[in-house]
Amino acid sequence: MPKLLRSTVPALCVLLLVGPTSAGSAAARSAPAFVGSAPASARPARASAHPASPLAGPASVGARRPVDRLSDANGADRAGVGSSGTPAAGGPAARFDWPLAGPPRPVRPFDPPPQRWLPGHRGVDLAATPGLAVRAAGPGVVLFAGPVAGRPVLTIGHGGGLRTTYEPVRAGLPVGARVATGTPAGTLLAGHPGCPAAACLHWGLRRGDEYLDPLALLGLGRVRLLPLDPAAVAPDPGQPWASSAGRRTASRSYSSGLL
Numbered sequence: 001m002p003k004l005l006r007s008t009v010p011a012l013c014v015l016l017l018v019g020p021t022s023a024g025s026a027a028a029r030s031a032p033a034f035v036g037s038a039p040a041s042a043r044p045a046r047a048s049a050h051p052a053s054p055l056a057g058p059a060s061v062g063a064r065r066p067v068d069r070l071s072d073a074n075g076a077d078r079a080g081v082g083s084s085g086t087p088a089a090g091g092p093a094a095r096f097d098w099p100l101a102g103p104p105r106p107v108r109p110f111d112p113p114p115q116r117w118l119p120g121h122r123g124v125d126l127a128a129t130p131g132l133a134v135r136a137a138g139p140g141v142v143l144f145a146g147p148v149a150g151r152p153v154l155t156i157g158h159g160g161g162l163r164t165t166y167e168p169v170r171a172g173l174p175v176g177a178r179v180a181t182g183t184p185a186g187t188l189l190a191g192h193p194g195c196p197a198a199a200c201l202h203w204g205l206r207r208g209d210e211y212l213d214p215l216a217l218l219g220l221g222r223v224r225l226l227p228l229d230p231a232a233v234a235p236d237p238g239q240p241w242a243s244s245a246g247r248r249t250a251s252r253s254y255s256s257g258l259l
Contacts, residue, residue, distance in 0.1 A: 097218070098126075098218070099164075105126065108194065128201055143155045152189065167201075
């Protein structure tokens with residue numbers, strides 16, 4: 001073998017075993033994976049298989065939850081009672097309740113006069129006993145507590161111009177006090193005119209100057225009154241029911257239709 005060939009063969013073997021130089025390796029590492037591919041920083045990020053929770057991170061700041069009910073400026077719910085006294089669809093039956101423990105027994109129904117200046121019964125009388133706690137029929141604010149025409153009256157506003165009245169009641173809360181449904185607000189007194197029981201709570205409902213039937217707040221129809229007929233229906237002993245048309249006996253159920 002010539003001398004030149006003998007000196008070249010070992011050098012080629014070393015080159016094959018060691019590989020390219022460090023400069024060539026660096027160039028190979030910096031080369032793109034394939035021709036025409038974009039740098040990694042310019043590639044669109046792949047969507048995560050598990051997206052972040054909507055409650056986490058800055059994206060949730062200011063997120064609003066659905067509002068269940070509309071409120072007035074005072075924060076009190078607006079009762080859904082129509083001008084005719086009929087609860088609106090999905091109205092207030094779920095958030096109003098009887099003002100007395102019971103449910104109490106109505107002894108005189110709502111009987112508005114045909115004209116505002118004529119006599120009538122602008123509320124519902126509920127039979128009870130003196131000293132019984134009178135509760136707020138719905139959430140609101142005490143608007144008035146004092147005598148009206150010689151009778152102690154309590155008035156609670158429920159927003160939207162709607163207010164309930166209670167008499168004869170010795171108020172237990174000051175004007176401006178906030179109440180929830182069922183909050184004790186006063187004490188029932190005896191002496192309501194025409195009451196056939198030991199005491200009667202006269203429960204009224206108004207929107208502005210218009211009188212409404214308070215039973216509409218409970219989703220109930222008018223109390224069904226029947227002419228007195230001992231053979232057909234009899235009242236409890238000593239508890240005849242009355243209406244503006246005279247003394248009558250009342251059935252123990254409410255009519256199914258709404259007011």
